[in-house]
Amino acid sequence: MQLNSYLEHTILKQGLTKKDIEESVKLCLDNDIPTLVVSPSMLTLTSDIISTNALSICTVIGFPLGYNSFSVKLYEIQDAIYNGANEIDLVIDNALVTNEDWKGLNLEFAAYRKACSSRILKVIIETSLLNVQQIINITTLLVENNIDFVKTSTGFVGEGAKLEHIALIKETFKDQIKIKASGGIRDKETVEKFIEAGADRIGTSSTLSIIG
Amino acid sequence: MQLNSYLEHTILKQGLTKKDIEESVKLCLDNDIPTLVVSPSMLTLTSDIISTNALSICTVIGFPLGYNSFSVKLYEIQDAIYNGANEIDLVIDNALVTNEDWKGLNLEFAAYRKACSSRILKVIIETSLLNVQQIINITTLLVENNIDFVKTSTGFVGEGAKLEHIALIKETFKDQIKIKASGGIRDKETVEKFIEAGADRIGTSSTLSIIG
Numbered sequence: 359m360q361l362n363s364y365l366e367h368t369i370l371k372q373g374l375t376k377k378d379i380e381e382s383v384k385l386c387l388d389n390d391i392p393t394l395v396v397s398p399s400m401l402t403l404t405s406d407i408i409s410t411n412a413l414s415i416c417t418v419i420g421f422p423l424g425y426n427s428f429s430v431k432l433y434e435i436q437d438a439i440y441n442g443a444n445e446i447d448l449v450i451d452n453a454l455v456t457n458e459d460w461k462g463l464n465l466e467f468a469a470y471r472k473a474c475s476s477r478i479l480k481v482i483i484e485t486s487l488l489n490v491q492q493i494i495n496i497t498t499l500l501v502e503n504n505i506d507f508v509k510t511s512t513g514f515v516g517e518g519a520k521l522e523h524i525a526l527i528k529e530t531f532k533d534q535i536k537i538k539a540s541g542g543i544r545d546k547e548t549v550e551k552f553i554e555a556g557a558d559r560i561g562t563s564s565t566l567s568i569i570g
Numbered sequence: 571m572q573l574n575s576y577l578e579h580t581i582l583k584q585g586l587t588k589k590d591i592e593e594s595v596k597l598c599l600d601n602d603i604p605t606l607v608v609s610p611s612m613l614t615l616t617s618d619i620i621s622t623n624a625l626s627i628c629t630v631i632g633f634p635l636g637y638n639s640f641s642v643k644l645y646e647i648q649d650a651i652y653n654g655a656n657e658i659d660l661v662i663d664n665a666l667v668t669n670e671d672w673k674g675l676n677l678e679f680a681a682y683r684k685a686c687s688s689r690i691l692k693v694i695i696e697t698s699l700l701n702v703q704q705i706i707n708i709t710t711l712l713v714e715n716n717i718d719f720v721k722t723s724t725g726f727v728g729e730g731a732k733l734e735h736i737a738l739i740k741e742t743f744k745d746q747i748k749i750k751a752s753g754g755i756r757d758k759e760t761v762e763k764f765i766e767a768g769a770d771r772i773g774t775s776s777t778l779s780i781i782g
Binding site: 373398399423424426427434437438441451452453455456487514 | 582584609611612633635639640642667668699726727
């Protein structure tokens with residue numbers, strides 16, 4: 359299996375330097391990795407370094423805890439697009455789920471979809487904090503709002519991606535939404551298992567070990 | 571030693587309910603805890619619940635990784651104040667430190683100070699990611715920009731507050747800036763040690779165990 363095209367090389371450590379970004383861009387271009395995920399404050403620098411459309415720039419919104427205000431997340435999306443983001447990975451506010459505010463969640467998803475226009479929008483639901491019914495409820499709203507991807511985890515909270523959650527989403531929603539698995543995926547065997555379970559993309563910081 | 575007046579009761583878990591907020595407000599009011607720290611998305615609810623000036627509402631900006639854009643952090647401050655925040659705890663972008671962009675850091679501090687007006691502004695520097703010289707350089711800029719507090723840690727990254735860092739800042743800057751120790755402080759003995767080392771406030775989620 360050719361894994362590289364499934365990977366999103368993710369560099370979300372604090373305190374990265376220009377050299378870190380340059381090396382990651384080179385890693386992606388040299389190995390046909392299609393997407394590089396950077397923090398919002400690194401977008402302008404990353405965008406300046408990349409001079410080809412062959413590498414898509416993704417960033418994270420409301421990351422990693424998701425409890426920024428709705429208004430701030432909308433503003434952060436606009437700011438990220440202005441600074442060069444081609445793709446947006448946005449964390450939901452889990453309080454909307456625990457308080458069962460499905461109407462509020464629906465309104466937010468519609469607004470985020472609109473703010474991203476035709477850019478790829480992935481919504482991070484942090485599956486390890488949720489039960490099966492919550493995962494289905496949220497993903498139903500994502501599908502209804504034409505969100506491109508449901509993404510499992512930030513990698514900063516809980517247990518990260520689990521195969522059973524990928525299988526659950528795939529079985530329930532088929533091809534109505536794509537799946538990005540992320541959080542704790544660090545070797546080739548694990549990547550293959552997640553792709554077999556139904557993941558369309560894999561977010562990882564361990565790209566070198568995986569493709570090595 | 572009467573510890574209660576030093577404490578900032580901190581509830582920054584994801585997915586909190588109205589009941590969680592109500593219980594925390596009661597805990598603070600019943601025990602003369604002066605400050606409650608909540609996430610930005612919980613500000614409006616918290617502000618609606620609190621009907622006295624005896625309890626100050628604090629929130630977190632760019633939390634916990636600090637690598638949101640400068641523009642987004644400024645917007646998030648304004649949004650938080652509008653939603654009822656009396657105090658602001660803001661995380662620096664550690665990339666400005668590793669890239670030694672002291673001019674950029676200085677400009678940001680000046681803008682954050684202005685955006686907070688006379689409200690208490692604490693800047694979180696995540697001491698466990700820094701060396702001694704970096705801590706001194708950053709705190710010098712904080713003092714020059716009339717930032718009220720230097721705060722050690724978010725509690726989500728690294729090792730949290732260390733006594734040696736509190737002592738270092740206190741010895742170097744005396745009363746030029748206040749110190750908020752946070753990150754991993756969970757019992758009365760530890761609180762007392764941090765206060766003796768020079769901390770003016772203690773951020774903790776373990777308020778009940780500490781005052782119990």
